[in-house]
Amino acid sequence: DxxxxxxxxxxxxxxxxxxxxxxxxxxxxxxxxxxxxxxxxxxxxxxxxxxxxxxxxxxxxxxxxxxxxxxxxxxxxxxxxQPQHEREKEVVLMRRSMEEEKPARRASDVLCRSLANETHQLRRTLTSTPHMCQHLTKCLDERQHAQRNVGERKHTGRDTSVQSVIEEENRLLKQEVTHILAYKDDFMSERADRERAQGRNQELEEKVTSLLHQASWRQDPQEPDACWIHAGSKTAKYLATDAVELIAPGGWRPGTGSQKLEPPAESGHPGTAQRGQGDLQCPHCLQCFRKELLRHVAECCQ
Incomplete structure (x- = not known):
């Protein structure tokens, strides 16, 4: 050929x-x-x-x-x-080996396709992973924000309750301060009244002392009846009313016997040695009395 x-x-x-x-x-x-x-x-x-x-x-x-x-x-x-038939024989053997290798090749093709599909799925998963991470991050941020808001509301409610308690305590303290100031004003007014009363009592005591002193010096020891005959019952009435009005607010109170005024001592009058501390002397008869001075003065001057 x-x-x-x-x-x-x-x-x-x-x-x-x-x-x-x-x-x-x-x-x-x-x-x-x-x-x-x-x-x-x-x-x-x-x-x-x-x-x-x-x-x-x-x-x-x-x-x-x-x-x-x-x-x-x-x-x-x-x-x-080699001759022609031997070469054809080799070709047949090679074709047979290729036919035997076809199932393995098909299996490898199937395996390659499955691997390609898995690779594609993995790529899709990798592509969707960032979006999923972003979504999870957003959900986590929202949850943390909600928890912070709840904590802030609780803290605000706690602060409000504490503030209300403090305001109530301040109100009670203001009421107590108002009561204390009222008590202070009452005390100061009472103290001022007491000081004025004490000053008035002192003035009245001084006035009674001066009146008793004047009454004791008006009496003449050599003519004891002349002054009282001329004065009559008017002097007794004057002395009784003045003694009741002036001696009573002072140190001596009728019926108590707790305190009495002491008239000034005069060394030139008889009966001075017999008069004790706290005794009152009658300006007419110069006798000393403790409780019966007013009644004696009214009887003696008549």
Whole structure:
């Protein structure tokens, strides 16, 4: 067949070209190894051993790769050198292996699709995660704000109750202060009245003392009846009324006997030695009395 003959010729030409290429690479590697060995020989005394080992290891790896390529090239040449039926047999085997690999390929395709779906879902989840985080943050802020408002209302209510208690206490204290001021005003007015009464009592006592003193000096000891005959009952009445009005507000109160006035002592009158402290002397008969002075004066002056 001329078509098959052309195909075989092309394959042989390609195999020859590959062989020439690999042969050239092997020749280049051999020349490189030779140069390196020559250089190593010249630098043997100055080069460190680890550098030599590294270069040799690198060259060995290169040789291994080239050897593998050369083996592949020989396999291709053997395949091309086989007859037509043998090549077809190899093709059938390759197709059978491909058919056997189809279920695994389908499974891998299904697995890839499921992985792609999961990847898509994960991407959607990642995309929605920021929105969800923002929503949760907003809900948390609203809840904290509500809790703060409740706490502020409770605090405000507590402050209001405390303020009402303080206002009630202030009101009670103001009432007490008002009562105390009223008591103070009453006390001050009573004190002023008491001071005025004491001053009035003192004035009346002084007036009674002066009247008694004048009455005692008006009597003449040599003519005891002249003054009282001339004065008559008018003097007794005057002395009785003045004694009741003036002596009573002072130190002596009729019927109590607690306090009495003491008239001024006169050394020139008889009966002075017999008069004790707190006794009152009759201006007519010069006798001393304690409680019966007024009645005696009324009887004596008549």
């Amino acid at each position: 001329p078509g098959s003959g052309g195909w075989e010729g092309a394959q042989q030409a390609a195999a020859e070209l590959c062989g020439l290429y690999y042969e050239d690479q092997l020749a280049a590697c051999d020349s490189l190894i030779a140069r390196l060995r020559a250089r190593l020989t010249t630098l043997e005394g100055d080069t460190a051993q680890f550098l030599v080992d590294a270069v040799l290891e690198q060259v060995a790896r290169r040789v291994e790769r080239l050897t593998e390529r050369l083996g592949v090239k020989e396999e291709i040449q053997q395949l091309l050198s």
